Amino acid sequence: MIDKVTAEQCALCGSCRNACPVDAISFDKKHLDFRYPRIDTDRCIGCNRCEKVCPVLKPVSGSAEGFPIAYVARNRDDGIRRISTSGGLFHALASRVLAEGGCICGAVLDGQFRARHIVSDSPDDLRRMMGSKYAQSDMGLCYREIRDRLTEGRTVLFSGCPCQVAGLRAYLGREYPQLILVELICHGIPSAEMLQAYISMREKQYGAKLCRLEFRNKDKGWHRSSVRMEFGNGKVYHVPITEDAYMNGFLNSYMLKPCCYDCHFRNFSAGCDLALGDFWGIETMPTWHDDNIGTSAVLVNTEKGKAILEQLPLDKQPCLLEEIIRFNRNLVCSALPHPQREAFYACAEAKGYEAAIRQFLEYSAAHRARSRLRYRVRCLWYAIRGKEKPFY
Numbered sequence: 001m002i003d004k005v006t007a008e009q010c011a012l013c014g015s016c017r018n019a020c021p022v023d024a025i026s027f028d029k030k031h032l033d034f035r036y037p038r039i040d041t042d043r044c045i046g047c048n049r050c051e052k053v054c055p056v057l058k059p060v061s062g063s064a065e066g067f068p069i070a071y072v073a074r075n076r077d078d079g080i081r082r083i084s085t086s087g088g089l090f091h092a093l094a095s096r097v098l099a100e101g102g103c104i105c106g107a108v109l110d111g112q113f114r115a116r117h118i119v120s121d122s123p124d125d126l127r128r129m130m131g132s133k134y135a136q137s138d139m140g141l142c143y144r145e146i147r148d149r150l151t152e153g154r155t156v157l158f159s160g161c162p163c164q165v166a167g168l169r170a171y172l173g174r175e176y177p178q179l180i181l182v183e184l185i186c187h188g189i190p191s192a193e194m195l196q197a198y199i200s201m202r203e204k205q206y207g208a209k210l211c212r213l214e215f216r217n218k219d220k221g222w223h224r225s226s227v228r229m230e231f232g233n234g235k236v237y238h239v240p241i242t243e244d245a246y247m248n249g250f251l252n253s254y255m256l257k258p259c260c261y262d263c264h265f266r267n268f269s270a271g272c273d274l275a276l277g278d279f280w281g282i283e284t285m286p287t288w289h290d291d292n293i294g295t296s297a298v299l300v301n302t303e304k305g306k307a308i309l310e311q312l313p314l315d316k317q318p319c320l321l322e323e324i325i326r327f328n329r330n331l332v333c334s335a336l337p338h339p340q341r342e343a344f345y346a347c348a349e350a351k352g353y354e355a356a357i358r359q360f361l362e363y364s365a366a367h368r369a370r371s372r373l374r375y376r377v378r379c380l381w382y383a384i385r386g387k388e389k390p391f392y
Contacts, residue, residue, distance in 0.1 A: 198245065254344050
């Protein structure tokens, strides 16, 4: 049974649940507030299908010879880029798939601000899938839905973290020419419960229910991405990600799922067609104009991915793989746990997550002042150098 995989190894990809022929697996066993698979032993028939589709127990193949190929790219529609996390590449891909009668699968936030993957052929759902979610996504039974759409002969675009791409490939057990796999450059995944605790804390602070959440708002530019929360009473919380408590916990690796600290799916081993992320460090490339709206790092991992990228209406140019890895170390290295991670969880267990967030993650006024001063100094540096926009 799938319980051979420990909590420190399990990627929470959901392939076991989707593969179980008697639906004996649910994700409701908690460890550090992450939801792990639990087997109903009364229903289990011992077929071991869950083990056969586990990408941890049965690793899938990775990059082919000659790949990955690196590019810097962006959507030609500035309006799309402004509402995208980085350069609007996912929108370009998904729009093409939908226009050709295909389906898309990605993470959305539901009415309770919980992330979950859905399969859809609606442009309205494309808008919901755009933007980073920074929380564990409930995969549900979307792998089954994808298999059904593929069996019908429809094109499917799947977007997820490397472990989710590997989980889907392991579940399907074969290659489909009309399946497009997009991997997001991943730092790690916080728990859904952590996000709920953070939202509850802000709702108490602002005296109303949360109505809208953006983790990477670009009102102040891509290089000054902000967390923006709109509440029912009209109040707005809007601070740079470098000053936000939740993003502190994420970026400094306090609260990632245990397997993220020893990721099995780095080094392009999940077998995606394309990998997408922010092209941090773009200001160091003299041949690319950084307009501070958003630029994507693109890694082509298969011939299929190469052909797809060539068909998209993008501004792009090849670059060195090392130029992307330099500012996206999690492509090749696992995240390192914060030295106070255990103390953070001990506090959370004793006093609750809101108390732990306030004690360990909430930035002081002095830190926020220093952050803004550094930003202004860099603005001045850019002005002196004749560049247009600052970076962090």
